[in-house]
Amino acid sequence: MPAVSVSSADRVFVLTGAGVSAESGLPTFRAEDGLWAGFRVEDVCTPDAWRRDPAAVWAFYSARRAQGQSAKPNPAHLALAELEAQIPSRFFLCTQNVDDLHERAGSANLIHMHGELAKSRCEHECGSPPVEDRAVYAGLDDVPRCACGGRLRPHIVFFGEIPFEMPRIEREISLSTLMLVVGTSGNVYPAANFVHWARQAGARTVYIGPERPLNAPAFTEIVEGKAGEVMPGLFRIDN
Numbered sequence: 001m002p003a004v005s006v007s008s009a010d011r012v013f014v015l016t017g018a019g020v021s022a023e024s025g026l027p028t029f030r031a032e033d034g035l036w037a038g039f040r041v042e043d044v045c046t047p048d049a050w051r052r053d054p055a056a057v058w059a060f061y062s063a064r065r066a067q068g069q070s071a072k073p074n075p076a077h078l079a080l081a082e083l084e085a086q087i088p089s090r091f092f093l094c095t096q097n098v099d100d101l102h103e104r105a106g107s108a109n110l111i112h113m114h115g116e117l118a119k120s121r122c123e124h125e126c127g128s129p130p131v132e133d134r135a136v137y138a139g140l141d142d143v144p145r146c147a148c149g150g151r152l153r154p155h156i157v158f159f160g161e162i163p164f165e166m167p168r169i170e171r172e173i174s175l176s177t178l179m180l181v182v183g184t185s186g187n188v189y190p191a192a193n194f195v196h197w198a199r200q201a202g203a204r205t206v207y208i209g210p211e212r213p214l215n216a217p218a219f220t221e222i223v224e225g226k227a228g229e230v231m232p233g234l235f236r237i238d239n
């Protein structure tokens with residue numbers, strides 16, 4: 001069994017991606033055919049799609065919400081929550097996933113760089129903050145409006161929009177001594193660059209996933225396997 005040692009001096013930055021959600025049965029965007037759960041992403045996940053057909057966008061994300069609520073955290077989510085519990089002040093999780101499976105597994109110090117399914121926000125930049133929203137909308141008429149008159153949109157980073165919290169992510173990477181990249185193939189930017197930033201900062205970099213990532217040479221260690229199968233018991237904490 002491979003082991004990844006985590007010392008008392010280590011500060012851990014974790015990046016998780018679609019593979020981790022897929023192991024809980026949630027379909028994810030596939031770069032090869034441009035489809036996500038059977039939808040073409042340009043029809044449902046872009047600023048242009050929102051302008052053209054907000055009903056289609058909400059139909060898609062309502063379906064994702066319904067599916068997300070029935071999914072359960074898998075052993076990879078639980079292994080990360082367990083690692084965090086052992087080194088709470090030296091652990092930071094950045095996920096590309098929009099579901100809340102990490103939270104439901106017990107992770108606390110995390111950000112969703114591509115947004116959250118369980119939140120909505122005003123379509124305009126009017127200053128209203130995102131709101132908790134798990135509603136599955138039957139049609140556009142059911143979608144609430146903001147005080148400014150704008151329609152609520154999913155609190156999701158559409159393709160072509162800038163990911164959330166990049167300054168904080170960059171700061172956390174620069175402080176980290178160990179980066180774990182789990183279930184993400186290295187073809188979505190800027191996340192695919194994180195490993196390079198970590199290397200520049202002198203960190204060890206470990207990849208965990210079922211196949212070698214596109215950016216494999218950037219890793220000091222590669223653990224090949226499904227995250228839910230290889231992560232339980234993977235970490236050796238030397239305190």
Ligand SMILES: [Zn+2]
Nearest residue numbers: 122126146148
């Ligand atoms: Zn507004």
